[in-house]
Amino acid sequence: MTSIAQDLSKIVGAAFEAQNLPADLGLVRASDRPDLAQFQCNGAMVAAKQAKKNPREVAQSVVDALSNNDIFSKIEIAGPGFINLNVTDAYLKEYLTTLENFGVEPTDEERQVVLDYGGPNIAKAMHVGHLRAAIIGDSVRRIMSFKGYKTLGDVHMGDWGTHMGMLIGDYMREDEQDIVLNADLKDAATVQSLMEDFAVRYPKASGAAKANSDLMQEARDITVKLQDKEEPYYSIWQKIREVSVEGMKKTYEHLGVEFDLWKGEADVHDYIDPMVDDLKAKNLAYISEGACVIDVAEDGDKKELPPLILKKSDGGVMYGTTDCATIVERVKLYNPVKIVYIVDQRQSLHFEQVFRAIRKAQIVSDNVELTHAGFGTMNGKDGKPFKTREGGVMRLEDLISMAIEKATARLNDANLASEIDEAERADVAYKVAIAAIKFADLQNQRQSDYIFDLDRLTSFEGKTGPYVLYQTVRIKSLLDKAKAQNIVFQDADLIVKEEDRALVLLLGQFPDALTLAIGNYAPHHLCEYIFKLAQAFSSFYGNVHILSEENEALRNSRLLLSQNVAALMEQALKLLGMTVPARM
RNA sequence: GCGCCCGUAGCUCAGUUGGAUAGAGCGCUGGUUUCCGGAACCAGAAGUCAGGGGUUCGAAUCCCUUCGGGCGCACCA
Numbered sequence: 001m002t003s004i005a006q007d008l009s010k011i012v013g014a015a016f017e018a019q020n021l022p023a024d025l026g027l028v029r030a031s032d033r034p035d036l037a038q039f040q041c042n043g044a045m046v047a048a049k050q051a052k053k054n055p056r057e058v059a060q061s062v063v064d065a066l067s068n069n070d071i072f073s074k075i076e077i078a079g080p081g082f083i084n085l086n087v088t089d090a091y092l093k094e095y096l097t098t099l100e101n102f103g104v105e106p107t108d109e110e111r112q113v114v115l116d117y118g119g120p121n122i123a124k125a126m127h128v129g130h131l132r133a134a135i136i137g138d139s140v141r142r143i144m145s146f147k148g149y150k151t152l153g154d155v156h157m158g159d160w161g162t163h164m165g166m167l168i169g170d171y172m173r174e175d176e177q178d179i180v181l182n183a184d185l186k187d188a189a190t191v192q193s194l195m196e197d198f199a200v201r202y203p204k205a206s207g208a209a210k211a212n213s214d215l216m217q218e219a220r221d222i223t224v225k226l227q228d229k230e231e232p233y234y235s236i237w238q239k240i241r242e243v244s245v246e247g248m249k250k251t252y253e254h255l256g257v258e259f260d261l262w263k264g265e266a267d268v269h270d271y272i273d274p275m276v277d278d279l280k281a282k283n284l285a286y287i288s289e290g291a292c293v294i295d296v297a298e299d300g301d302k303k304e305l306p307p308l309i310l311k312k313s314d315g316g317v318m319y320g321t322t323d324c325a326t327i328v329e330r331v332k333l334y335n336p337v338k339i340v341y342i343v344d345q346r347q348s349l350h351f352e353q354v355f356r357a358i359r360k361a362q363i364v365s366d367n368v369e370l371t372h373a374g375f376g377t378m379n380g381k382d383g384k385p386f387k388t389r390e391g392g393v394m395r396l397e398d399l400i401s402m403a404i405e406k407a408t409a410r411l412n413d414a415n416l417a418s419e420i421d422e423a424e425r426a427d428v429a430y431k432v433a434i435a436a437i438k439f440a441d442l443q444n445q446r447q448s449d450y451i452f453d454l455d456r457l458t459s460f461e462g463k464t465g466p467y468v469l470y471q472t473v474r475i476k477s478l479l480d481k482a483k484a485q486n487i488v489f490q491d492a493d494l495i496v497k498e499e500d501r502a503l504v505l506l507l508g509q510f511p512d513a514l515t516l517a518i519g520n521y522a523p524h525h526l527c528e529y530i531f532k533l534a535q536a537f538s539s540f541y542g543n544v545h546i547l548s549e550e551n552e553a554l555r556n557s558r559l560l561l562s563q564n565v566a567a568l569m570e571q572a573l574k575l576l577g578m579t580v581p582a583r584m
Numbered sequence: 585g586c587g588c589c590c591g592u593a594g595c596u597c598a599g600u601u602g603g604a605u606a607g608a609g610c611g612c613u614g615g616u617u618u619c620c621g622g623a624a625c626c627a628g629a630a631g632u633c634a635g636g637g638g639u640u641c642g643a644a645u646c647c648c649u650u651c652g653g654g655c656g657c658a659c660c661a
Contacts, residue, residue, distance in 0.1 A: 029600065032600095032603080032607095035605095042602090042603060045642085079604055079642095080603085080604085082603075119661090158661055162661080163660080293658075293659090301587095303587040304657070305657090306657070308658085309658050312658090312659040313659065318658090319660080319661050345588090345655080345656095348655095349588080349656055350661095377654075377655075383653070411623095413623095414623075415621085443598080444596095445597085445599095447590095448597095449655090453595095455610095456596065459609095461609090461624090463608065463609040464609080464623085469623090470623050473623095474620090477620085478620055524597095528598065528600095528608090532608090541620080542616095542626080543626090545620070547620045548620050549620090583621090
């Protein structure tokens with residue numbers, strides 16, 4: 001089973017083929033003129049253009065080939081050559097009652113996909129800049145997994161660069177490295193205080209290094225020593241990393257974002273030298289201005305593409321080096337068919353360099369997809385990269401707290417508050433807050449910049465996460481009531497009346513929304529769909545009687561339909577990383 | 585200088601890869617509760633799709649150009 005449009009596309013495609021026209025011209029989609037028809041096919045106009053024929057005549061020949069099909073209640077040619085189609089209610093009923101897995105067919109084979117959507121640096125507080133990668137990547141992972149791919153989400157933290165040299169240098173200069181070395185990581189308070197120490201110390205060290213070239217040089221030297229695993233640098237680093245990972249895991253968990261792999265740049269260090277030697281042996285890597293580089297420019301390039309630096313002149317490695325080595329490791333350990341990076345759009349040149357280097361060295365086979373699914377910058381209301389009023393970045397945990405606070409206040413205003421005990425209320429506020437944040441972010445198209453608006457991220461009305469949760473909760477509440485009244489409707493005969501039709505048609509669009517979301521690594525298509533479905537149900541709910549319908553057969557039919565909507569909503573929301581509370 | 589991205593209603597954003605009358609949310613105006621949850625529903629006002637040219641049956645979408653904004657260009661990540 002597929003979507004309704006896909007189902008119809010096969011039939012119309014066959015009709016095109018019968019006229020010796022390409023079957024893919026028979027692509028059917030939901031009509032954008034619902035007042036005229038449910039579905040439309042534009043292929044006749046394309047075919048006519050190619051063959052230099054009259055589009056209406058082409059359409060007519062296709063329509064003739066379709067006319068003996070009894071699933072259509074209307075077949076019309078309109079305008080320059082649109083084929084407008086309606087399906088019979090019997091077809092809709094058949095479609096919905098034989099639906100499996102919401103109409104989503106699993107991908108033809110189980111294939112391994114590696115998704116990279118983390119990237120926070122250790123020893124730094126996570127801020128709202130990390131939000132998009134986490135939310136989009138996690139959703140893409142859930143969606144692809146639902147489709148049947150084997151997915152691996154990797155946090156790929158930044159733990160091997162000069163920022164570590166700065167931080168370690170500061171501890172050594174102040175002779176305070178014992179704070180780190182002797183820390184008992186099993187003690188939560190110690191971990192917490194170390195995190196706070198990093199948060200103060202790193203900006204201080206970083207600022208000092210930028211202002212003082214001697215300190216910067218010292219940081220670079222320490223970084224090289226660290227990368228050679230010299231002591232005590234390496235031990236200090238290990239502890240810093242362990243502490244940071246604890247904090248990072250807590251924040252990601254709080255956000256409801258999951259990873260399968262908690263790896264960092266340092267983990268691929270041992271792959272680097274063999275990789276560089278290999279590139280040298282292949283005459284791809286060479287020494288330029290003291291650094292070991294690989295050319296990635298190609299004939300026909302419109303822009304200048306600088307070479308990728310594999311080793312700095314001081315022997316240190318850069319993030320391009322570790323990114324390449326990470327691909328070496330991923331190929332070796334997981335043999336993926338796709339590696340997808342959900343990383344800020346501003347990194348596009350970097351990824352182009354890395355991917356070209358990898359292709360040139362034939363580290364992956366040609367049929368492995370390497371994609372940088374970039375996302376736009378998060379700007380403030382002034383259109384510039386987002387900063388808080390104090391000029392700093394907003395911590396992720398602070399954002400979550402603010403959203404929870406607002407959700408709690410909203411819940412207390414509602415009539416339900418008194419019936420719900422403290423613990424459940426906290427849980428509901430949390431789920432609502434996370435849904436608000438995620439939906440506000442995910443509904444934006446991935447690659448364009450977007451404005452970080454706190455009010456929008458913590459708003460609960462209109463096109464928001466809480467709205468779609470609310471609609472789902474309301475349906476579930478209805479179904480619970482039916483159950484309490486011992487009404488059995490699971491095997492009800494589905495009756496498609498005027499009011500129900502839009503809802504059934506919409507249910508049949510879910511696989512299309514999922515296909516779009518997967519194809520472009522773009523969960524916003526799923527957001528769009530979920531919101532439309534929620535809106536359609538809300539309208540349905542307001543205009544017809546469901547549980548209170550007097551005609552028993554119709555009541556049971558509508559309960560069945562409602563159950564289908566609720567189940568789909570809950571599943572789809574899960575794919576966006578949201579959980580539906582029992583009530584709210 | 586070279587290159588990439590963007591400009592759609594007062595604000596924040598969609599627009600299924602060239603289709604019919606460009607859609608949502610917020611805000612604004614007005615309405616809806618003896619009946620299944622009002623975080624809701626219904627209706628309305630609001631657009632030179634930045635400007636100009638081109639391609640064609642047909643353009644927010646493709647090409648050229650002007651203006652405006654963002655970003656990236658070898659030893660940071």
